[in-house]
Amino acid sequence: MSSVNHTGRAVQAEQLSRRFGDFTAVDGLSLTVEQGEIFGFLGANGAGKTTAIRMFCGLLAPSAGEAWVDGLSIRTQSEEIKRRIGYMSQRFGLYDDLSVRENLEFYGGIYGLGQAEIHSRGEALLARLDLAEWGTRRTGSLPLGYKQRLALGVAILHRPRILFLDEPTGGVDPVARRAFWDLIYEVAADGTTVFVTTHYMDEAEYCGRVSIMTAGRIAALDRPAVLKAQWGAKDMQAVFLRVVSA
């Protein structure tokens, strides 16, 4: 397995599994994501997406198999992985009692950025995320779409090479979702790899490639256009329904 050339790949998983007691949440997952891709990690509820992402981010140990993130082993180099990736979890993990700016400063500190860099990078991000006017607002009082943009800002503060986004647009209105995807494209244009989960099938179309998981395994993986042709479906919604019900 170690003979596989995983260097240069953003994410490579080989027979990755995770069990909870006698239940297998991720069941022999293998996939490769190249640097710079926008990869859509789709699947049914409970399919194992969040569990897999937590393993890639070095937050959860695998029960079997191995994966490399930016060429680093999730088993032995998880601390180094955490410095190279950004992670936006299904629940944002922002501090509600801190202001928008304080959240950026706090996380900047965690990532070990210096004061000057936190300041310059933070202000640049606030402007880019259209949050400059909101800098002093208590994070808990922000509308959902703003919190979600701030969570993205926090995740890219330290210029990660790979960005893991777990349902970043859950519950967000159609206008704010489009605006958020414009930001994802901007981040990807800088060369960052984006690994994203979503239950909005129009967003699946915005990804270069997507995988669809059911019960811990990948049931389909390709470019959206190829999957639509393969499954004789007019859009990704129809592909998803067919793959998951198959």
Added chain:
Amino acid sequence: MSPVLELTGLARAYEGRPALRELSLTLEAGHTLGLIGPDGAGKTTAMRIACGLLTPDQGSAKVAGLDCLTQARQMRALLGYMPQRFSLYPDLTVDENLRFFAELHGITAAERHIRREKLLAFSRLEPFVKRRAGHLSGGMKQKLALACTLIHEPRLLILDEPTTGVDPVSRQEFWALLGELASGGMALWISTPYMDEALRCDEVQLLHLGRVIAQGPPAEIARAFPRRILRFPGLAPAALTPLLAGLSGVTVHRFGHDLHVVCDTAQEDALRERAQSAGLEVESEEPGLEDAFFELVAVAELAA
């Protein structure tokens, strides 16, 4: 007979900041009313007032003729409410949660078993009934919360963005179940960020900055769309920019793998000419509810 839900001139501010400026509606038995709008439009505030959890600054809320403030106790017996963040008991299993909510509403064991079957089918949680709720995935928790809300079949069901995080298969099955409940006479008031769900409602209201800016059957709202929509099949977004040069007020929205170019009739002629001389294919697109949402919100934003 009084309507199942009647809201009249509701308004509410938080610390001087208006969240809801003016909302009125009537909802009859067997009908489904959708509430859509951008984040912060006032949807949750309106629903909390209707549930008697929040006092309005102005206006009144009535459920089956009962005042939501002064007759809150009788009113609540008729109501099922699922807030955006519903709390399950993380230490109880899926089954224990269902049973807890059933007992809370005084549902008989026989009735509970029938409903349990239905709810486990739509939610696909049957294999996981013995798992602790705290160990479910995000979407599974959401579906269990829905099941707990639906275990008592009230006359009025108020659901605040119930399908956030729920996968496309379960969303479809969930809406089939709602359809059954509505046919049985239940009245449903649902907020959602999904336009495909709004389309399944008998009527929708579009709320923006605390005011209704459009309402009616969803297909009619889409049909009233005042501008034209063009598509350029196979054209990359970057290649569109030169085509639009000098045409002000044309807006472009991403729709899956497509782009919708929204324009006026004069601009449409110009765009078709340019496309023809560039040898590009052009198609007209029927406006959908999502197009209407963008347009109506943009117009309201300019006026605000």
